[in-house]
Amino acid sequence: MDEPIIKIRNLHTSYGKRKILKGIDLDVYPYETLVILGRSGCGKSTLLRHIVGLNQPDEGEIIVKGVNIVTASEDEKNEVLKKIGMLFQSGALFNSMTVGENVALPLLEHTPQDENIIKIMTRMKLGMVGLSGFEDFMPSQLSGGMKKRAALARAISMDPDILFCDEPSAGLDPIVAVGIDQLILNLQSAMRMTTVVVTHEMASVFIIADRICLLHEGEIKFLGTKEEMKQSNDPYVVQFLERRADEEHLDPDKYLHELVGEP
Amino acid sequence: MSLKITSKVENQTALLSIAGEVDMCSSPEARKEIAALVKKEIPRIVIDLSGVGYMDSSGVATLIEGLQMCNKYDGKLVVAGLRDNVREVFELTKLDKIFEIYEDAEAALTE
Numbered sequence: 001m002d003e004p005i006i007k008i009r010n011l012h013t014s015y016g017k018r019k020i021l022k023g024i025d026l027d028v029y030p031y032e033t034l035v036i037l038g039r040s041g042c043g044k045s046t047l048l049r050h051i052v053g054l055n056q057p058d059e060g061e062i063i064v065k066g067v068n069i070v071t072a073s074e075d076e077k078n079e080v081l082k083k084i085g086m087l088f089q090s091g092a093l094f095n096s097m098t099v100g101e102n103v104a105l106p107l108l109e110h111t112p113q114d115e116n117i118i119k120i121m122t123r124m125k126l127g128m129v130g131l132s133g134f135e136d137f138m139p140s141q142l143s144g145g146m147k148k149r150a151a152l153a154r155a156i157s158m159d160p161d162i163l164f165c166d167e168p169s170a171g172l173d174p175i176v177a178v179g180i181d182q183l184i185l186n187l188q189s190a191m192r193m194t195t196v197v198v199t200h201e202m203a204s205v206f207i208i209a210d211r212i213c214l215l216h217e218g219e220i221k222f223l224g225t226k227e228e229m230k231q232s233n234d235p236y237v238v239q240f241l242e243r244r245a246d247e248e249h250l251d252p253d254k255y256l257h258e259l260v261g262e263p
Numbered sequence: 264m265s266l267k268i269t270s271k272v273e274n275q276t277a278l279l280s281i282a283g284e285v286d287m288c289s290s291p292e293a294r295k296e297i298a299a300l301v302k303k304e305i306p307r308i309v310i311d312l313s314g315v316g317y318m319d320s321s322g323v324a325t326l327i328e329g330l331q332m333c334n335k336y337d338g339k340l341v342v343a344g345l346r347d348n349v350r351e352v353f354e355l356t357k358l359d360k361i362f363e364i365y366e367d368a369e370a371a372l373t374e
């Protein structure tokens with residue numbers, strides 16, 4: 001097997017006093033698509049934010065392409081991050097800029113490229129996400145799915161070799177969502193990227209994942225292929241796959257006490 | 264990282280040989296050389312990419328711009344000697360549809 005392109009060891013993180021990730025060990029291999037699953041609030045976005053160096057952990061190592069992001073100097077870190085694309089959960093296009101300007105922004109900021117070349121590159125990326133001809137549109141003029149595509153075009157503007165997508169299809173109708181998943185897959189193979197995708201959509205998972213990482217309360221509950229996941233006997237994995245709602249296991253007495261605030 | 268670029272003009276034809284990795288940092292060097300030939304309105308420009316092991320989208324965009332500038336004076340810009348992964352980049356961006364692509368520089372020059 002290849003050397004991992006991302007190596008995470010003993011990662012502990014917290015917001016204030018609240019511990020979020022409690023000792024994550026995870027390897028991501030070149031050109032694979034790793035899907036991160038888990039309930040809302042379990043720390044998926046937090047994990048991505050640490051890998052791309054936006055947050056500083058309490059403890060642990062995050063080695064991306066041989067560089068420990070946790071201890072690297074700003075310059076070293078930026079050098080690695082230049083080749084990393086991130087599609088944020090919120091999409092995060094700048095609403096005051098056109099679609100084209102949004103895609104061009106990283107290129108203007110981080111490369112010595114001439115404006116004319118950047119224009120051509122921007123059109124190429126918009127073409128790759130199926131948005132040819134939309135460069136002069138404002139984000140507010142796009143549908144939800146188109147906004148995601150535009151944000152994806154921006155995420156790949158620097159030809160990243162690792163692409164992170166945080167819930168790329170959340171909030172989209174199922175058909176549009178499948179289109180986005182398919183697009184991520186196509187881009188991944190065409191641009192030979194390693195891809196890490198956070199999603200809630202089980203349908204997506206089975207389309208795009210090479211491997212799946214299931215997070216639960218800040219720990220990895222399961223890591224393996226789709227087939228391995230389906231065969232797992234771990235009660236939490238089984239429950240997650242069956243998407244049983246918590247409510248079914250609800251203890252009525254306990255719930256009443258919670259609501260009225262009595263022990 | 265920088266590119267190794269040689270350029271020679273003979274009988275109305277320029278041969279521009281590029282070697283190295285054409286990426287966001289280095290592609291402006293190639294652009295400068297192409298611009299110099301275009302400025303002289305050389306009728307036929309052959310870009311030999313056999314020494315290019317990697318090309319990112321800035322390299323591709325640079326070639327597209329060159330082609331467009333060349334078309335403006337009815338010149339011709341062709342590429343030759345694409346290695347496999349560079350050829351893939353061309354196909355991905357459908358450039359194989361807009362560029363004339365030759366096996367090697369010799370084939371492009373004798374055309």
Ligand SMILES: Nc1ncnc2c1ncn2[C@@H]1O[C@H](COP(=O)(O)OP(=O)(O)OP(=O)(O)O)[C@@H](O)[C@H]1O
Pocket residue numbers: 015020038039040041042043044045046047089
């Ligand atoms: N900036 C922050 N400050 C304080 N707490 C935070 C912050 N961001 C997230 N949290 C908390 O950390 C926990 C993990 O959040 P995170 O956003 O990583 O979850 P998630 O798994 O991505 O959830 P979702 O599926 O809803 O996006 C949550 O309990 C959240 O309330």
Ligand SMILES: [Mg+2]
Pocket residue numbers: 044045046089166
């Ligand atoms: Mg999240």
